[in-house]
Amino acid sequence: MEKLFKAIEISARAHNGQKRKGENPPPYICHPFFVGLLLLKLGYDEKVVSAGILHDVIEDGFKNLKREDVENIIKENFDDEILDLVKAQTEPKDPNMSKEEKIRTWEIRNQTKLEKLKNSSPEVRAISAVDLLSNLIELHLLFQSEGKQATKYFNVDIKKKISFMEKQLEIFKNDKDAPYSQILPEIENYLQKIKKILEDWENF
Numbered sequence: 001m002e003k004l005f006k007a008i009e010i011s012a013r014a015h016n017g018q019k020r021k022g023e024n025p026p027p028y029i030c031h032p033f034f035v036g037l038l039l040l041k042l043g044y045d046e047k048v049v050s051a052g053i054l055h056d057v058i059e060d061g062f063k064n065l066k067r068e069d070v071e072n073i074i075k076e077n078f079d080d081e082i083l084d085l086v087k088a089q090t091e092p093k094d095p096n097m098s099k100e101e102k103i104r105t106w107e108i109r110n111q112t113k114l115e116k117l118k119n120s121s122p123e124v125r126a127i128s129a130v131d132l133l134s135n136l137i138e139l140h141l142l143f144q145s146e147g148k149q150a151t152k153y154f155n156v157d158i159k160k161k162i163s164f165m166e167k168q169l170e171i172f173k174n175d176k177d178a179p180y181s182q183i184l185p186e187i188e189n190y191l192q193k194i195k196k197i198l199e200d201w202e203n204f
Contacts, residue, residue, distance in 0.1 A: 006077050007036070007050035014054075014061025014070070021153040022142050032056055034134045035127065042179045044126060050078065051085035052127050058090040088116075088124040089131070099155060106156050110164050117171050126180040129172045132165060133183055136190035143194065148201045158198065166191060 011032050018028035036053035044052075058070045065073075067090075074083045091109065117128060142150045151158045169187055172180070 007053040014057040038130045055089040129180045
């Protein structure tokens with residue numbers, strides 16, 4: 001139980017002051033906390049839940065620290081298994097990459113993500129699936145509250161992002177007996193709702 005407490009503490013410190021997307025965005029910490037809570041509800045053990053709470057710490061947390069320093073923080077407080085689970089959720093891109101470079105390399109980077117996901121452990125995919133559901137819930141709430149203008153918060157065409165999410169879902173469907181498989185219908189449902197919203201905006 002101490003590991004869970006420590007994971008919450010480190011994640012809260014890592015994302016202190018950060019916000020999600022929107023005009024009135026929720027604190028960033030809402031996202032990793034939701035991921036950890038849902039993994040716990042699905043029956044995952046302390047290591048997987050802790051990694052879920054920490055999953056964005058290396059990529060998006062502790063903006064004043066180098067990635068290797070953040071990895072060392074995790075290693076000092078947890079074992080290599082938790083560090084490996086968190087690193088598996090971390091895109092190995094240059095944190096100083098410009099917005100233009102992110103847009104230019106988006107497709108190839110996300111294709112690499114899909115290949116990596118296919119070859120990952122079921123535990124890594126569980127964290128990724130719960131992360132996806134959390135992002136979809138947040139995206140749906142954002143579209144409901146801000147309408148079409150909410151698409152301005154994304155660097156690439158939102159349809160490309162949805163297509164990528166659908167490809168993730170297809171990979172997750174291979175883990176039919178995994179505990180996280182029970183949330184896959186919910187992921188599919190949110191994808192359909194968001195696609196319907198985008199279609200309605202196009203036809204308006």
